[in-house]
Amino acid sequence: MNSKNKKEKRALSKIAIGIIAIVIIIVAIAAVYFLTSHPSKTTVTTTVPSTITTTTTSVPLNTSNPQDLMELVGLTSPPSTPVTITVWDSYSTSENQAFNQTLAQFEKEFPWIHVEVTYGVGVGTSQFETAAKADQAPIVYRDTSDSGGALFASGLVLNLSQYLPPSITSLYLPTAIHDWELNGSLYGLPDDINYIVMFYNKKFVPYPPNTTQQLIQIAEQVNSTYHIWGIAYGASDEYGYRFAAWFAGYDGQIFTTMNGQVYPDLNTTAMVEALQFWYNLTYVYKVNYLAPSTGAGGVEGQLFIANKTAIIFDGPWDLDAYLQALGPNLGAAPLPVVSQTGLRAEPFIGSTGWLIASPQASGASPLQIKAALIFILYVTNYQSDLRLWNIAHDIPANAQAYNTAIAELNAGELKPSYLNSIMKGILEQAKYGQKFPNIPQMAYYWNSFHEYASEFFAGKISAQQAAQGMEQAFVQALVQNGLLSSINLPPPPLPTLSTYVLILSAILSPLVIDRRWKI
Numbered sequence: 001m002n003s004k005n006k007k008e009k010r011a012l013s014k015i016a017i018g019i020i021a022i023v024i025i026i027v028a029i030a031a032v033y034f035l036t037s038h039p040s041k042t043t044v045t046t047t048v049p050s051t052i053t054t055t056t057t058s059v060p061l062n063t064s065n066p067q068d069l070m071e072l073v074g075l076t077s078p079p080s081t082p083v084t085i086t087v088w089d090s091y092s093t094s095e096n097q098a099f100n101q102t103l104a105q106f107e108k109e110f111p112w113i114h115v116e117v118t119y120g121v122g123v124g125t126s127q128f129e130t131a132a133k134a135d136q137a138p139i140v141y142r143d144t145s146d147s148g149g150a151l152f153a154s155g156l157v158l159n160l161s162q163y164l165p166p167s168i169t170s171l172y173l174p175t176a177i178h179d180w181e182l183n184g185s186l187y188g189l190p191d192d193i194n195y196i197v198m199f200y201n202k203k204f205v206p207y208p209p210n211t212t213q214q215l216i217q218i219a220e221q222v223n224s225t226y227h228i229w230g231i232a233y234g235a236s237d238e239y240g241y242r243f244a245a246w247f248a249g250y251d252g253q254i255f256t257t258m259n260g261q262v263y264p265d266l267n268t269t270a271m272v273e274a275l276q277f278w279y280n281l282t283y284v285y286k287v288n289y290l291a292p293s294t295g296a297g298g299v300e301g302q303l304f305i306a307n308k309t310a311i312i313f314d315g316p317w318d319l320d321a322y323l324q325a326l327g328p329n330l331g332a333a334p335l336p337v338v339s340q341t342g343l344r345a346e347p348f349i350g351s352t353g354w355l356i357a358s359p360q361a362s363g364a365s366p367l368q369i370k371a372a373l374i375f376i377l378y379v380t381n382y383q384s385d386l387r388l389w390n391i392a393h394d395i396p397a398n399a400q401a402y403n404t405a406i407a408e409l410n411a412g413e414l415k416p417s418y419l420n421s422i423m424k425g426i427l428e429q430a431k432y433g434q435k436f437p438n439i440p441q442m443a444y445y446w447n448s449f450h451e452y453a454s455e456f457f458a459g460k461i462s463a464q465q466a467a468q469g470m471e472q473a474f475v476q477a478l479v480q481n482g483l484l485s486s487i488n489l490p491p492p493p494l495p496t497l498s499t500y501v502l503i504l505s506a507i508l509s510p511l512v513i514d515r516r517w518k519i
Contacts, residue, residue, distance in 0.1 A: 350436025
């Protein structure tokens with residue numbers, strides 16, 4: 001081989017070595033960037049039983065017997081001095097029909113306890129927290145398990161584990177009672193199990209859609225044939241309770257763990273796609289009405305009652321209003337499978353129930369605390385929960401009441417007869433759900449979602465900006481309230497092109513100045 005060829009070979013070898021070095025450096029830079037901008041995440045998993053489970057063990061406690069209830073809280077006989085307990089009630093109209101019957105029976109059996117009820121207090125509001133911090137909270141309060149968890153973590157409600165035996169949990173469905181436990185402590189007693197389902201009007205939709213593709217097709221057909229809305233769902237005004245189901249259907253989750261902390265996980269492709277799906281149904285396909293309020297008393301429910309929309313998403317708590325309006329035309333079914341992912345939209349499966357304010361928050365005396373314990377045990381016992389089922393069609397959290405309700409349903413004994421198929425559709429949804437997070441962090445999800453979803457559906461920001469804004473607002477709220485130690489620093493910027501040029505120059509410069517290179 002002549003000298004020229006040898007020099008060319010050495011030059012090519014050096015070039016090859018240089019290229020390999022560049023590749024190694026680029027890969028290293030990319031790896032450092034990825035590791036610094038994407039901290040290790042561990043999924044926070046929450047599981048829900050495939051069906052609502054019941055307990056088959058014998059129940060040693062009887063919370064329907066007045067004497068047993070008094071002994072349970074440490075009283076051998078009624079006190080000589082009557083007591084008054086204040087109660088904030090959050091039931092719907094039909095639920096209050098059942099509750100008022102229970103209340104009348106309670107005061108008859110416990111004449112020494114007078115109950116002052118404030119009706120119409122919404123769940124998940126800051127009203128209780130404000131009152132509690134001013135030492136003016138009611139002694140007893142009805143709320144959702146997630147809001148209750150935040151109140152308990154703040155020290156505003158009683159730790160029932162310090163007052164009631166562990167066996168008390170055997171009275172309730174595991175699915176329900178576990179919603180009221182945080183860090184091994186029991187902070188409330190459940191009265192029902194809640195989640196949303198798909199309600200549809202059989203006059204317009206003979207058979208419910210099983211996939212989102214079918215949902216769109218049915219909504220378009222309804223719109224073109226009957227000239228009404230196929231769907232009424234106000235995702236912009238809604239605070240993310242219903243939307244969580246669609247987020248899950250796109251394989252999203254609200255929380256993850258990052259660096260040992262519970263961290264919001266909203267800035268994801270799943271959130272972007274879920275938001276865009278409802279945007280398209282609203283503004284592209286024009287089959288969804290972006291209603292400004294939810295529930296039977298809101299615009300969504302009123303359109304459904306008036307036969308002006310075919311499909312809505314709501315919970316059993318509003319069932320009575322739809323039954324009265326639609327009768328046998330009312331249908332209920334699980335939310336559909338998201339065609340894009342093959343995953344079913346999974347609503348929160350949670351629970352509402354009764355809490356007792358801490359004595360510091362309410363000013364309650366020890367005897368009032370005992371009376372409050374008797375009250376919440378009584379309003380969640382077999383008779384009370386079964387009354388809620390029979391009148392308002394709430395799904396009982398009390399295990400014995402649930403077993404009775406299912407037996408009635410399986411025997412087709414519900415009246416009117418078409419109610420049997422409706423309740424079967426509602427209970428079918430329990431197979432497809434996600435556990436309602438009752439950790440304190442959940443309290444700061446709602447406003448974060450609402451603010452940026454509203455901006456998105458108003459056309460002011462993109463879906464990507466909405467997802468990013470939600471997570472940032474969520475993180476900031478957690479930090480401000482001491483639930484997240486620090487905000488992660490933004491990821492370092494990717495190396496610019498000029499950076500790569502400098503790196504390349506540094507590698508090649510020894511070769512370039514080597515005058516022996518003659519290619």
